[in-house]
Each structure stands twice: as C-alpha cells, then as structure tokens.
Amino acid sequence: METNKNIENYNHEAGHKRKFSNTLVLGIIVILAGALLLLRNMGVIERPLFRIIFSWEMLLIVIGIYSLLSHSKAWGGILILIGGIFLISRIYGFPMNFWQFALPSLIILVGLVMIFSSSKLLSRQKVSISNFNNDLIEEVSIFAGSERSINSDSFRGGRILAVFGGSKIDLSEVTLSSGVNELEITCIFGGTSLKVPSDWNIKIEAFNIFGGYEMKRNPALVDINKTLIIKGVCAFGGGEIKS
Known part of the structure; x- marks a missing residue:
C-alpha cells in the first residue's frame, strides 16, 4: 500500500511539473510576442521584418518549438521543419522544381511520424x-x-x-x-x-x-x-x- 501511494505521489508531482513547464514556455512565448509588438510600435523593428516575424510560417515554428519542449517531440520537429522551409522560401525564394520534390517528401515525413507515433512496439x-x-x-x-x-x-x-x-x-x-x-x-x-x-x-x-x-x-x-x-x-x- 505504501509503495502504491509513493507511486501515485510521484506521478502527481511529475504531472504538476509538466504542467508548470508547459505554462512557463507558453508564458515566455507570450512575453516575446508582446515585446516584439512593442518594438514595432516604437519603430525599432521595420515593417518587412515585422511581417516575417508575425507570419503564419513563424507561427508554425513557434507551435513546433512549444510542442518540442512540452509533449510531442516528433510533431514539434515536423512543424518546425515545415515552417522553416516555407519561411526560407518566403525570404529567398525556391525554384519550382524544388517544390516538386519537397512537398511529396513532407507528406512522406508526416506519414512516417504517424506510423511510428502510433506504434508502441517501435517507439x-x-x-x-x-x-x-x-x-x-x-x-x-x-x-x-x-x-x-x-x-x-x-x-x-x-x-x-x-x-x-x-x-x-x-x-x-x-x-x-x-x-x-x-x-x-x-x-x-x-x-x-x-x-x-x-x-x-x-x-x-x-x-x-x-x-x-x-x-x-x-x-x-x-x-x-x-x-x-x-x-x-x-x-x-x-x-x-x-x-
């Protein structure tokens, strides 16, 4: 009985620490967003850079980082990769033939993550x-x-x-x-x-x-x-x- 109680206490403490860690990461992200917005209003950050920082590509990267640090490392990496590729394309541009290989490869990657995430044996x-x-x-x-x-x-x-x-x-x-x-x-x-x-x-x-x-x-x-x-x-x- 004492052992079961200790295990329950350990699981409760571990869950509490994970929740605190997730809240901490989310809080840091919100603070950074507010600070960047303040710098934009003060004229420190120019409009082109501001549009890149607050783009949907950057949003994917941020969500990926949050997932990577909190619970889902595989899906976090996927989101960072997808957001990073599209963000680089937005800034520098890629030739059309790049996307002919990149998009199918990304689909394959997502499928592999789904397979290995759902397989307890392989994980x-x-x-x-x-x-x-x-x-x-x-x-x-x-x-x-x-x-x-x-x-x-x-x-x-x-x-x-x-x-x-x-x-x-x-x-x-x-x-x-x-x-x-x-x-x-x-x-x-x-x-x-x-x-x-x-x-x-x-x-x-x-x-x-x-x-x-x-x-x-x-x-x-x-x-x-x-x-x-x-x-x-x-x-x-x-x-x-x-x-």
Whole structure:
C-alpha cells in the first residue's frame, strides 16, 4: 500500500511539473510576442521584418518549438521543419522544381511520424539484428546502433537497413567476389558508415530524398576491377564511405 501511494505521489508531482513547464514556455512565448509588438510600435523593428516575424510560417515554428519542449517531440520537429522551409522560401525564394520534390517528401515525413507515433512496439523497443552467412551481410538497426567488422575472402554484398538508427560496418579486411557485387542500403532517418579498402571502386546508385552519401576516399587509388555497387534509398538520412 505504501509503495502504491509513493507511486501515485510521484506521478502527481511529475504531472504538476509538466504542467508548470508547459505554462512557463507558453508564458515566455507570450512575453516575446508582446515585446516584439512593442518594438514595432516604437519603430525599432521595420515593417518587412515585422511581417516575417508575425507570419503564419513563424507561427508554425513557434507551435513546433512549444510542442518540442512540452509533449510531442516528433510533431514539434515536423512543424518546425515545415515552417522553416516555407519561411526560407518566403525570404529567398525556391525554384519550382524544388517544390516538386519537397512537398511529396513532407507528406512522406508526416506519414512516417504517424506510423511510428502510433506504434508502441517501435517507439519503446530498440532492434538490432546482424547476420553474416555465405559472404552476404544482413544488418537491421531500428532505434538502435551497431558496429561490426567483417572478414571474407569472397564478399558479394547484402542488405543494410537503418531506421532512426545507424550502423558502422568495417569492410577493410574484405576481398570482393568476382563478378557484380551489390550492397543494398536503406536509410530512413538513419545512417550507415562503411569503411572499405582503398582500392575498391564504389559506385553509388541509391535514390536520395534529403540525404545521401559522403565519399571520404582518394579516387587515385581505385581499381575498377574491384567494384561494389551501392543501391537502395536514403530518406532524411545517409552516411559516409571511407578508407
């Protein structure tokens, strides 16, 4: 009985602290809005800047910051991202072809947040699965990270998945198999770092959405007869390839 009472007291105190914190954040936002309005009336802030500060884009950012600090970090980040993109577009302008990719990407992002926010399994558990058999690698990292070193005399590729997580794979002691060798990497809000021999020829054929790979290698040492093709998708993620 005493334990249950202590738990109830703890939950009550935690809820009270969250409520106080939310009120504090909201109060600071209101004070800042009033101060900016006062500065505008005093002529300190010019009209063009005032219109940007009190725009609907900035309102999204403020709501996002409030959500980020109070209860919903995922949706807070989404609102900040959307408001930030439209605010930058309002100030500097973006070409039309940018929005052809940006809007679908934002829709995909919202869908991903909805999926992971509603899934208790993915939101509470970290998953890291590794398998290496017959010179093929299988690596899965979901809300987790992993680090592995591979040894093989006939490496043929494999598959790597990183969702809100990452993996570091050391292939520096690996010898490629003859023929076509493909490594499929899927990164969604995650990343993968590969360390490969300096003479490997890395060909990247991945589809990137607000992400990609960074090559940290000396191209002068590459042997075209030792080629590893990297395929897959990078959405709001990516990684690096180094030697």
